Amino acid sequence: MMIRSILKLAVLVFSAVASLAATSVVNAAEPLKIAFVYLGPVGDGGWTFQHNQGRLAVEKALGDKVKTTYVENVPETADAERVIRQLAVDGNKLIFTTSFGYMDPTLKVAKLFPKTYFEHATGYKTAPNLATYQTRFYEGAYLLGVIAGKMTKTNTLGFVGSFPIPEVIRNINAYTMGARSVNPNIKTKVIWVNTWYDPGKERQAAETLVAQGADMLAQNTDSPAVVQVAEEKKVHAFGWDSDMAQYGPHAELTANTENWGVYYIREAKRVLDGTWKPGETHWGIKEGMVVLKPLNPAVPPEVAKLFEAKMKAIVDGTLIPFSGPLKDSTGIEKLAKGAVMPLSDLMAINWYVEGVDGTIPK
Amino acid sequence: MNSMVAVITSTVFAATPLIYAALGETVTEKAGMLNLGVEGMMLVGAVTGFAVGIKTGSLTLGLIAAAIAGIAMSLIFAVLTLSLQTNQVATGLALTLFGIGFSAFVGHDYAGMPIPSLPDLHLPGLTDLPVIGPLLFNYDVMVYLCIPLIFAVQWFLTRSHAGLKMRAIGESPSVAHSIGYPVLAVRYYAVMFGGASAGLAGAYLSLAQTPMWVEGMTAGKGWIALALVVFGTWKPLRVVLGALLFGGVTVMQLHAQGFGFSIPSEFLSMLPYVATIVVLVLICRNPKTILLNQPASLGRNFHPTA
Numbered sequence: 146m147m148i149r150s151i152l153k154l155a156v157l158v159f160s161a162v163a164s165l166a167a168t169s170v171v172n173a174a175e176p177l178k179i180a181f182v183y184l185g186p187v188g189d190g191g192w193t194f195q196h197n198q199g200r201l202a203v204e205k206a207l208g209d210k211v212k213t214t215y216v217e218n219v220p221e222t223a224d225a226e227r228v229i230r231q232l233a234v235d236g237n238k239l240i241f242t243t244s245f246g247y248m249d250p251t252l253k254v255a256k257l258f259p260k261t262y263f264e265h266a267t268g269y270k271t272a273p274n275l276a277t278y279q280t281r282f283y284e285g286a287y288l289l290g291v292i293a294g295k296m297t298k299t300n301t302l303g304f305v306g307s308f309p310i311p312e313v314i315r316n317i318n319a320y321t322m323g324a325r326s327v328n329p330n331i332k333t334k335v336i337w338v339n340t341w342y343d344p345g346k347e348r349q350a351a352e353t354l355v356a357q358g359a360d361m362l363a364q365n366t367d368s369p370a371v372v373q374v375a376e377e378k379k380v381h382a383f384g385w386d387s388d389m390a391q392y393g394p395h396a397e398l399t400a401n402t403e404n405w406g407v408y409y410i411r412e413a414k415r416v417l418d419g420t421w422k423p424g425e426t427h428w429g430i431k432e433g434m435v436v437l438k439p440l441n442p443a444v445p446p447e448v449a450k451l452f453e454a455k456m457k458a459i460v461d462g463t464l465i466p467f468s469g470p471l472k473d474s475t476g477i478e479k480l481a482k483g484a485v486m487p488l489s490d491l492m493a494i495n496w497y498v499e500g501v502d503g504t505i506p507k
Numbered sequence: 508m509n510s511m512v513a514v515i516t517s518t519v520f521a522a523t524p525l526i527y528a529a530l531g532e533t534v535t536e537k538a539g540m541l542n543l544g545v546e547g548m549m550l551v552g553a554v555t556g557f558a559v560g561i562k563t564g565s566l567t568l569g570l571i572a573a574a575i576a577g578i579a580m581s582l583i584f585a586v587l588t589l590s591l592q593t594n595q596v597a598t599g600l601a602l603t604l605f606g607i608g609f610s611a612f613v614g615h616d617y618a619g620m621p622i623p624s625l626p627d628l629h630l631p632g633l634t635d636l637p638v639i640g641p642l643l644f645n646y647d648v649m650v651y652l653c654i655p656l657i658f659a660v661q662w663f664l665t666r667s668h669a670g671l672k673m674r675a676i677g678e679s680p681s682v683a684h685s686i687g688y689p690v691l692a693v694r695y696y697a698v699m700f701g702g703a704s705a706g707l708a709g710a711y712l713s714l715a716q717t718p719m720w721v722e723g724m725t726a727g728k729g730w731i732a733l734a735l736v737v738f739g740t741w742k743p744l745r746v747v748l749g750a751l752l753f754g755g756v757t758v759m760q761l762h763a764q765g766f767g768f769s770i771p772s773e774f775l776s777m778l779p780y781v782a783t784i785v786v787l788v789l790i791c792r793n794p795k796t797i798l799l800n801q802p803a804s805l806g807r808n809f810h811p812t813a
Contacts, residue, residue, distance in 0.1 A: 186611060186722030188618035218723070309772065336764045337772035343726040344717040345524075346757070349517055353761040356513030368724075370717045377624070391621045392719060503767035 177417055179203065179409075180237035181215040182228055184244040185342050191367035191386040192341070193217065195403050196243045196266075202406025203413050211413055221246025226253055233258040239416050241409065242266065245312065251275060262421050264412060267312055269492060271423050278408055279312075281429030283319035284459050285401030285437055286363070287466040289383045290323025291455050292398055292440075293361035294331050295448040296381065297324075302333045303359030305350045305371050307341045309505050311494050313365045318498040319466050320363055325500045327451065333501045334359055344370040355380055372397050381443075388438050400438040407433050427488070431460045467491055472499040512641050514758050520716055521754030522747075523650050524549075524708040528732035529739070529746045530660050531704025536736055537664060538697030539677035540588070541806035543599025546729025547606020548580040548702050549709035554614040556710025557622060557720040566625055570649070570710050577706020578699045580606060585698040588808060589691050595806050607723060617720040625649065625715040647715050649707070661743045673697060677802035680809035690809055705729070738787035740800040745790060753783045 181200050185193035200213050214237070219228050225247050232240055233254055241264045242251045248268035255263040255275040263275040271277055293302050302324055306313050321333045334357060336350040347366050351374035354362060362382040364371040369389040375382035376393035384390065384400025408428060415421040428434035437456070440449050458464035469480030474497035480486060486494075497505060528545055535542050555576035560569030584602050587593045625647040628634065634644040663670040673693050676683040680690045708728070713720050731753065739746030760775035791797055 188611065188615060188720075188722045190619050190719075190721055194618075334765050336761050337775075338761075339772050339776040340726070342723070344719070344721060344724050345521065345712065345726060345728070348717050349521060349758055350761050352513065352517050353758070353765050356510055356517075357762070357765045368717070368721055369719065373717060373719065391619060503764070504769045506770065506772040 176210055176212040177207075177239065177413065178235070178237040179211055179213045179239045179413060180232040180235075180241070181213065182219050182225065182232070182240070182242040182244075182247060183215055183217040184219065184221070184246075185367055186217050187215070189342060189367050190369050190389065193243070193367070195386050196241075196405055199403075199405030199409045203409045206406075206410045207413055207417075210417060219247075223250075226250035229254045229263075230257065233261045238262060239413060239421075240264065245310065262412075262416055269425075271425060273423060276412075276423040276426065278426040278428075280403050280434045281427050282312075282401065282403065282435055283315045283466055284429045285435045286316040286319040287323035287459070288437060288452060288456055289363055289399065289401055290320040290325075291327055291452055292444060292448060293320070293363070293381075293383075294324030294326070294328035295451065296398070296444070297328070297331060297361045299358045299360045300328070300331045301358045301360065302331055303351070303354030303357075303362045304333055304335045305347055305354070305362070305364035305366055306335050306337045307366045308339060309337060309495075311492060314497070314505065315491065315494050316365050317501060318494065321498055321500040322466055322471075323455075324361075326455075331500060335497075335501060335503060337506060338366060340366070342367040344368040347371055348374055351375065351382075352378075369393075384438065390438070390441075395441075395443065398441045398444055402436050402438060404434055404436045429459070430456065473497060474499055474501050474504070510762060512638055514755070514762055516641055516645070517758040518751060518755040519646060519650060521757055522750040523653055524711045524716065524728060525732050525735060525750035525753065526653055526657070526747050527649075527704045527708035527711065528729060529735040529750055530656060530743060531701040531708075532732060532736045533739070533741055533743055533746055534660060534664070534673075534704075535697050535701030536805055537677045537741060537802055538673050538694050539680060539802050539804040539807065539809070540585075540694055540698050540701075541595045541599065542581065542584050542602070542698060542701055543596060543733065544580065544584055544602025544606065545701075545705050545732050546725055546727070547603035547610075548577045548705035549712070549725045549729045550606045550610035550723070551580050551613075552577045552706030552709030553713040553724060554610040554617065554709075554720055555706070557713040558613070558617055560622055560714055561617065561620060566623070566714055569714055570707060573706040573710030574703040575706070577702040577704070577709070579702070580706070581698045581702025584702075585695050589694055589698075592808050592810060595808065603729070611722045614720045614722065618722070620720070622714065622718050624718040625711075649711050649715060657743060657747050664743065674802070677804060680804055680807075684809070684811055690811060694809075705732075708732070735783070738784055740787075740791045740797055741802065742800060745787065749783050749787050752786055753779045756782045 183193045187197040216228050219225050239262045243266045245267045248270055251263050251265045252270050255272050265277050267279045268277045304317050324331045338346045338350050347370040351371040355378045360380040362371050362375050364385050369392040372382045372389040372393035375396035381398050382396045384397050388400045390397045465485055467486040469484040470482045471480040473479050552573040556569040556573030559572035560566050587598045588595050627645050627647050630644050634640045676690050676693050684690045735746050735749040739749045756779040760778050
């Protein structure tokens with residue numbers, strides 16, 4: 146008797162929930178609900194800030210047709226899964242998870258909500274309702290290297306790395322290759338801080354690089370601390386993810402930034418039209434997803450000209466940064482002349498190119 | 508040689524905010540109050556110092572405002588735990604969570620604004636000396652103010668009448684109360700001192716170390732300060748030693764990487780914590796020292812009528 150009444154109650158609750166869910170799908174006049182999951186705060190002035198700019202661009206472009214929400218400061222732990230699932234339960238039909246560590250949680254939730262579209266940034270796992278997207282950010286890193294290689298006086302470039310994962314190693318390599326393409330004598334010193342975001346520690350790492358002779362700094366971390374140190378120590382640096390010129394008007398020569406908006410708008414439109422499909426998107430300078438800020442007047446005209454030429458070559462495809470001949474930092478040949486690194490190798494790269502000092506911490 | 512100088516000056520800059528926050532918490536805890544809200548108070552101090560600095564153009568006013576903001580935050584804790592008798596651990600944690608959210612809310616419009624850094628001392632002749640100049644005569648005012656503060660706290664806790672009274676309250680509030688000491692008032696003051704110091708520590712981050720406001724910029728330094736108090740066995744000089752050690756190892760591991768030592772960076776990141784704990788545990792390896800120094804009523808509420 147008891148059990149039967151409990152069962153009855155359960156059926157009742159279930160059908161109530163189901164009918165609620167059904168009404169929300171049927172009502173077509175409702176705007177498309179889009180959610181974003183952020184790793185840092187939207188005010189970090191770097192990675193997350195830039196994703197949020199993309200979200201705002203979607204709102205601006207599509208107006209009433211969409212309704213966006215975001216959750217910031219989501220750690221890459223079991224918490225991520227909880228947050229993503231909650232967003233799906235809340236009726237968001239398109240969910241962007243914007244950090245590498247959200248990969249498995251996103252995949253898990255995607256399987257539970259087959260009618261919701263998921264998009265994971267910088268990952269490599271897809272599903273029928275899970276797409277991945279990322280920038281060819283290394284194209285920008287290569288161009289920063291061109292400027293650094295031409296303008297360095299000490300032939301020592303500095304790089305503040307977050308975690309030794311392929312994404313970051315790729316950028317260090319591209320930065321070094323860009324510099325070596327114009328100045329084979331340079332070397333790149335790398336310091337890992339093991340965090341994406343700790344302004345104090347990023348600062349100390351930058352100070353260390355300057356003390357050890359680096360006069361061109363770049364970083365794959367999320368705060369503008371490195372640019373600030375460069376301004377103070379009168380060396381040069383590059384903005385990363387966001388324009389950081391306000392923190393180093395003399396120091397910042399240009400900034401390598403992402404424009405996620407172009408992609409977010411396209412995906413939202415595809416969901417609205419019913420043409421969304423999963424896949425792996427890699428967009429670069431050509432597609433407008435990687436944007437380099439106008440050069441600082443401190444860059445001499447001949448360097449600026451070279452920079453423009455190399456950028457043009459990347460856009461029209463005559464210059465591919467990861468192509469042979471290419472040696473690793475121990476002198477072993479990795480690519481023969483004329484060969485181009487396959488995408489799968491590029492996505493999994495775990496070795497330094499020639500010109501980077503030291504070895505990757507294992 | 509230049510590298511050594513860079514290591515030492517970076518260490519001092521890294522340790523200064525920890526010293527302020529940890530010294531404040533030492534005094535708070537010596538009165539028997541466990542305030543886990545240091546991280547939150549630092550963040551509110553950081554955003555207040557930055558905002559006032561921007562609005563008034565005066566970094567001094569920014570620092571003063573940060574100290575006041577820290578006191579205001581600590582008063583929330585004091586009113587709840589002392590007057591309303593809430594649990595200290597839970598209240599302190601809540602204060603941190605509140606501080607993280609509140610500072611982000613207040614600071615929303617300040618993200619991305621540049622501010623001039625707290626100026627470094629420049630004594631003609633002295634600052635320009637090689638090695639000694641940058642080592643001794645080229646810090647900002649907060650670093651120099653730290654030194655009298657350290658000795659003042661040490662003197663207060665061990666030599667002053669008021670300090671001994673406060674410690675008595677931290678050991679046994681009921682006994683102190685029975686001989687007529689104003690337990691709640693003294694605990695209020697101790698918590699407020701902790702708040703002011705944490706506020707200054709936060710402002711040091713947003714006005715000197717990385718002169719900017721970004722959300723969550725303390726990145727856990729408040730928790731490190733709390734740990735330093737325990738591992739420094741509530742003794743100001745040891746707490747300062749711990750802060751310098753922590754800062755020093757952090758900076759040295761970065762330099763080691765730059766020189767190309769191939770050590771896993773995860774291990775190097777762990778090193779400051781391990782080194783600080785090991786050294787401080789060795790210093791006070793006698794369990795009696797810890798027992799003697801830990802305030803006996805730490806974290807326990809006291810109700811005068813009970």
